[in-house]
Amino acid sequence: MDSKRHFVLVHGAGGGAWCWYKVATQLKSVGHRVTALDLGSTGMELTGPDTILTIHDFARPLTELMASLPQDEKVILVGHSYGGFCISLAMERFPEKVKVAVYVSAFMPRPKIPPALLLQELFRESKLEALMNENYTFDHNLDRGMGDDYMAEKLYQNCPPEDLELARMLPRPVKMFMEDLANESFLTEERFGSVERVFVVCGDDRALGVEFQRRMIDRSPPKAVKLIAEADHAAMLSKPHELCQCLEDIAKNYC
Numbered sequence: 001m002d003s004k005r006h007f008v009l010v011h012g013a014g015g016g017a018w019c020w021y022k023v024a025t026q027l028k029s030v031g032h033r034v035t036a037l038d039l040g041s042t043g044m045e046l047t048g049p050d051t052i053l054t055i056h057d058f059a060r061p062l063t064e065l066m067a068s069l070p071q072d073e074k075v076i077l078v079g080h081s082y083g084g085f086c087i088s089l090a091m092e093r094f095p096e097k098v099k100v101a102v103y104v105s106a107f108m109p110r111p112k113i114p115p116a117l118l119l120q121e122l123f124r125e126s127k128l129e130a131l132m133n134e135n136y137t138f139d140h141n142l143d144r145g146m147g148d149d150y151m152a153e154k155l156y157q158n159c160p161p162e163d164l165e166l167a168r169m170l171p172r173p174v175k176m177f178m179e180d181l182a183n184e185s186f187l188t189e190e191r192f193g194s195v196e197r198v199f200v201v202c203g204d205d206r207a208l209g210v211e212f213q214r215r216m217i218d219r220s221p222p223k224a225v226k227l228i229a230e231a232d233h234a235a236m237l238s239k240p241h242e243l244c245q246c247l248e249d250i251a252k253n254y255c
Contacts, residue, residue, distance in 0.1 A: 003251075004030075004031045004032050004033065005032050005033070005075075005076050005099070005251045006032070006035070006075045007027055007032055007034045007035070007076045007078060007247065007251075008035045008037065008062070008066075008075045008077050008078065009023065009024065009034065009035065009036040009037070009080075010039070010062060010077065010080065010083035010086050010087050011037070011039065011042070011043075011080055011081075011083050012082040012083045012084075013081060013082035013174045013176075014042075014167075014171065014174050015080070015081075015083075015167075016038050016039075016043025016044070016045075016170060017036035017037055017038045017043050017044070018043055018166070018170065019080075019167070019234065019237060020034075020036040022236060022237065022240035023240050023243055023244055023247075024036050026240060026241065026244045027247065027248075035065065035075075037061050039058050039059060039060075039062065039083075040052040040057050040058040040059070040060055040061065041058075041172065042172050043170070043172070049172070049173045049175075052175065054177060054180050055085065055086070055089070055177040055180040055181065056089070056180070058086065059085075059086040059089050059090070062086055062089075063089065063090060063093060066090050066093065069094075069097050073097065074097055074098060074099040075097060075098060075099065076098075076099050076102065076247070076251060077090060077091065077100075077101045077102065078101075078102040078104060078247065079102070079103055079104065079106045080104045080105065080234075080235075080236065081104075081106050081107070081207070082106075082174075084103050084106030084108050084109070085109065085115055085181065087101055087106075088101075088108075088109050088115075088186075088187055089186075091187075091191070091195045092187050092191045093191075095194045099196075099254070100195070100196045100197070100198060100250060101195050101196070101197045101198070102197075102198050102199075102200060102246075102247065102250060103198070103199045103200065103222070104200045104202070104235055104236070104243065105200065105201065105202035105205050105207075105213060105231075105233060105235060106199075106208075107119070107208075108216045108217075108220060109186065110187070110219060111187045111188050112188075112189075113184070114181065114182045114184050115182075115186055115187075116178050116181035116182040119176060119181065121212070122208065125209075126207075148168060151164065151168060152164060153206065154206040154233065155167070155206075155207055155232065155233045156232060156233070156234050156237065157204075157206065157232050158204060158230060158231070158232040158238040158239075159234055159237045159238045160237070163234070163237040163238075167234075196222075196223045196254055197222035198222055198225070198226065198250050199213070199216070199217050199222045199224075199225050199226070200225075200226045200227075200235070200243065200246050201213050201214070201217075201225060201226065201227045201228070202231040202232065202233060203227055203228060203229035203230060203231060204229070204230055204231060204232050205231065205232060205233045205235075207233040208233065224250075224253075224254070226246045226249070228242045228243060228246065231243070
């Protein structure tokens with residue numbers, strides 16, 4: 001069991017712990033411990049969305065988990081999409097409790113650079129500038145570019161239809177917390193920068209395109225880069241076996 005690790009899986013905007021069900025099952029089947037979290041007011045987390053006012057509120061389930069870990073326990077943090085901001089917060093607060101951080105087609109911010117710039121860059125390129133006002137929703141009744149068509153064509157296009165249907169049945173309001181992410185002191189080299197990072201590129205991601213992913217990598221090179229060529233944005237659903245293999249390799253080589 002010395003080779004078995006504790007993976008903490010952190011979803012992105014509009015998701016929940018549910019989106020990791022395939023990956024969690026496979027990792028557990030080979031003996032790893034897995035914690036898949038619902039962030040604030042997502043999935044089964046019952047906090048009302050009106051009470052989630054800052055990114056720290058949103059990430060609180062993760063930071064509470066990290067604070068509860070024994071001093072001698074280290075985890076592999078895995079963040080997807082917007083969850084990259086949340087694992088970065090956890091790395092800043094608890095660098096001594098993180099073996100390695102894995103960004104799965106996730107926003108990977110840099111110390112002393114406002115993380116909001118990444119969102120603004122992506123929204124401009126995607127012609128989704130309206131989302132910069134901080135709030136959007138996957139609610140099917142609001143046509144702001146993030147409804148059923150966007151989910152089917154940009155987020156889950158390579159997933160089995162039942163996974164797309166599941167995502168459609170579990171929409172939750174989302175905030176971008178642009179004001180919080182505009183803070184230059186969000187991360188430091190001394191703490192966040194002390195944690196090893198690995199980036200998993202999703203090669204058929206139409207939400208965070210490959211060029212955008214590669215630019216984040218070039219600006220702040222991680223310890224290693226892995227590619228899942230045919231993964232869409234939701235790699236944990238479209239290519240769960242390949243993602244699990246990446247995570248197994250990371251656990252063996254970087255822990």
